[in-house]
Amino acid sequence: xxxxGIAPPPxxxxxxxxxxxxxxxxAQGRSGGPAHAAVPAYDAIVIGGSSGAIDALGAILPAxxxxxxxxxxxxxxxxxxxxxxxxxxxxxxxxxxxxxATDGVRLTRPLICFAPPDYHLLVDAGPRxxxxxxxxxxxxxPSIDVLFESAADLYGERVVAVLLSGANDDxxxxxxxxxxxxxxxxxxxxxxxxxxxxxxxxxxRVTAHHVLAPYAVGALLADLHRKGQL
Amino acid sequence: MQPxxxxxxxxxxxxxxEQRLLIDAIYHRYHYDFRGYAQASLRRxxxxxxxxxxCRTLSQLQDRVLHxxxxxxxxxEYLTVQVSDMFRDPGYYQSLRTEVVPLLRTYPSLKVxxxxxxxxxxxxxxxxLLHEEGLLERTLIYxxxxxxxxxxxxxxxxxxxxxxxxxxxxxxxxGARSSLSDYYTARxxxxxxxxxxxxxxxxxxxxxxxxSVFAEMHLVSCRxxxxxxxxxxxxxxxxxxxxxxxxxxFLGLGSRESLRFSDQSEAFEDxxxxxxxxxxxxxx
Numbered sequence: 246x247x248x249x250g251i252a253p254p255p256x257x258x259x260x261x262x263x264x265x266x267x268x269x270x271x272a273q274g275r276s277g278g279p280a281h282a283a284v285p286a287y288d289a290i291v292i293g294g295s296s297g298a299i300d301a302l303g304a305i306l307p308a309x310x311x312x313x314x315x316x317x318x319x320x321x322x323x324x325x326x327x328x329x330x331x332x333x334x335x336x337x338x339x340x341x342x343x344x345x346a347t348d349g350v351r352l353t354r355p356l357i358c359f360a361p362p363d364y365h366l367l368v369d370a371g372p373r374x375x376x377x378x379x380x381x382x383x384x385x386x387p388s389i390d391v392l393f394e395s396a397a398d399l400y401g402e403r404v405v406a407v408l409l410s411g412a413n414d415d416x417x418x419x420x421x422x423x424x425x426x427x428x429x430x431x432x433x434x435x436x437x438x439x440x441x442x443x444x445x446x447x448x449x450r451v452t453a454h455h456v457l458a459p460y461a462v463g464a465l466l467a468d469l470h471r472k473g474q475l
Numbered sequence: 476m477q478p479x480x481x482x483x484x485x486x487x488x489x490x491x492x493e494q495r496l497l498i499d500a501i502y503h504r505y506h507y508d509f510r511g512y513a514q515a516s517l518r519r520x521x522x523x524x525x526x527x528x529x530c531r532t533l534s535q536l537q538d539r540v541l542h543x544x545x546x547x548x549x550x551x552e553y554l555t556v557q558v559s560d561m562f563r564d565p566g567y568y569q570s571l572r573t574e575v576v577p578l579l580r581t582y583p584s585l586k587v588x589x590x591x592x593x594x595x596x597x598x599x600x601x602x603x604l605l606h607e608e609g610l611l612e613r614t615l616i617y618x619x620x621x622x623x624x625x626x627x628x629x630x631x632x633x634x635x636x637x638x639x640x641x642x643x644x645x646x647x648x649x650g651a652r653s654s655l656s657d658y659y660t661a662r663x664x665x666x667x668x669x670x671x672x673x674x675x676x677x678x679x680x681x682x683x684x685x686x687s688v689f690a691e692m693h694l695v696s697c698r699x700x701x702x703x704x705x706x707x708x709x710x711x712x713x714x715x716x717x718x719x720x721x722x723x724x725f726l727g728l729g730s731r732e733s734l735r736f737s738d739q740s741e742a743f744e745d746x747x748x749x750x751x752x753x754x755x756x757x758x759x
Binding site: 345346347348349361364367368369370375376377378379380391394395398399 | 513514515516518519520557558559699701702703706709729730731732733735736
């Protein structure tokens with residue numbers, strides 16, 4: 246028993262067990278601190294949607310715990326010339342801080358950040374929020390493609406993209422960019438979407454990792470968080 | 476822990492490198508300085524330019540920029556062109572009218588600087604507002620930009636008729652005292668703004684990245700320009716505004732821009748918080 250003839254792996258071996266204080270366990274999870282693996286897999290969640298997506302957001306954003314590691318950036322198509330109430334609505338319902346994006350906000354602490362009406366929302370080196378008034382894309386400013394493509398560019402495989410209900414194909418190209426960069430792609434199940442055109446356009450471009458009803462998207466993200474990946 | 480996928484990783488790095496080399500080449504050859512511009516928006520614009528100039532990579536585009544004289548002027552349009560609406564964010568203009576104009580009235584003559592004026596939408600908006608408030612006669616508005624094509628368009632005062640409906644609605648919501656149509660003549664699908672407005676405007680080539688202050692101003696309006704700059708260049712531009720502004724002068728920014736993250740935040744105080752109108756502090 247003392248000598249099996251098998252040498253123990255060297256300490257630096259990637260498969261060697263973590264030191265006890267770094268191991269995931271219920272004791273750490275209890276205090277609200279998630280059972281983190283050494284480094285979470287994702288730094289950002291980007292979410293895009295249009296008609297019919299606000300109900301879906303209502304099933305997703307409140308499911309995210311205050312201890313999330315990642316930042317959440319959201320583009321919803323909204324009227325350009327009116328103030329958006331989204332941040333006010335979700336602030337009441339979410340554990341994470343919620344704001345409408347101001348240029349330059351640092352994304353080093355978890356928060357939920359909505360694109361302001363009539364601006365594109367991007368992520369830039371820092372990482373921080375960048376806005377632009379470049380022309381509308383797919384008749385939309387903010388555009389989902391602009392957010393998703395900038396997130397794919399900045400975060401590479403360390404981003405989760407979620408494409409929700411909507412009536413046009415904004416977001417499909419961005420979803421493909423996230424997919425190509427190695428990020429995790431999640432699409433609202435078309436049958437669960439009041440306007441399935443947007444999820445269908447996304448699914449036509451990529452084989453998404455997950456195709457789920459909104460409540461299941463919330464559960465997936467919460468589960469990734471519990472596993473220390475988010 | 477998974478190592479980052481090498482192919483994706485290397486591709487991103489190459490694109491970053493190519494972008495930096497192209498921007499450096501443009502600076503050294505043409506003296507347009509985009510080195511302090513925010514990377515993400517610049518990348519989007521360059522990607523659009525790749526398609527337009529039929530290039531596969533930014534290195535190929537750089538080759539064309541350096542060796543084909545016609546390419547850079549066309550590329551400059553991609554890098555700088557901005558389309559804004561007249562009276563964009565009517566609330567901003569309303570606050571200028573009700574909060575700032577009463578203080579501007581106390582000066583015998585006025586200078587206003589619209590930094591990054593593009594095709595002049597904001598310059599014409601301010602001229603109309605100041606005319607309605609009876610201040611235009613004593614005002615000179617400087618509109619500056621780095622795009623020569625945009626400056627020529629601004630000087631002409633001609634806008635596409637299709638855009639005027641939105642301009643008119645914004646103007647009405649800004650607390651207008653007149654009808655926008657009082658200020659233009661429509662012909663052939665375009666509108667031409669009145670020459671009497673134009674007499675109070677000076678359009679000039681000026682770079683917030685490389686040029687300095689050229690006159691003392693009572694109001695600087697720079698809206699949705701700083702969002703395209705990285706922090707250092709934002710600080711430089713705000714430093715110019717601070718230097719240009721007279722004692723207790725006013726600064727207006729875009730509705731989602733903030734002085735909060737800048738080195739110059741201490742030089743200004745909030746004047747109308749919700750419309751991003753600031754006032755230079757005394758003694759600076």
